[in-house]
Amino acid sequence: VFFYTVAMSCGGCSNAVIKALANAEFRNVKADLTKQRVTVTVDEELEGEELETKRKDIFKIIEKTGKKASIPDAQKLAEMKEEHEAEEAKQDA
Numbered sequence: 576v577f578f579y580t581v582a583m584s585c586g587g588c589s590n591a592v593i594k595a596l597a598n599a600e601f602r603n604v605k606a607d608l609t610k611q612r613v614t615v616t617v618d619e620e621l622e623g624e625e626l627e628t629k630r631k632d633i634f635k636i637i638e639k640t641g642k643k644a645s646i647p648d649a650q651k652l653a654e655m656k657e658e659h660e661a662e663e664a665k666q667d668a
Contacts, residue, residue, distance in 0.1 A: 577615045577630055578655040582643040583608050591640045599636050613637060613644075614659060 583589045589606035592613055596604045603616035615633050630646065637644045647655060 576656070576659060577617070577633055578647055578652060578659070579613045579615075579634060579637055580611055580645045580647055580651075581606070581613045581637055583611060588640075588642060589613075592637055592642060595636050595640050596633065599632075601633065601636075612655065614655075 581592060583592065583606060586608070589608055592606050593604050596613075596615060601615055601617070603618075605614045606612075607614075617629065621629055634644060634646055646652075
């Protein structure tokens, strides 16, 4: 799962990001306007260099939409991951 902070002000903004990622074959994408977050889940298990390459590729696609985006620092990333896992667990319950 990859997390990005993305400045989105409306549904059109989030749809533009989702569409751009879908066009690049990323199907499991969620955009949250309230949290200014985009979450991309990939099926494959990636490690090391492959992981970083995929993270940067997704980031570049988001940037091409014209939205200001950033990759969260380690602390924020841990918070986002924990929150995501809690949301997933709630959906599974």
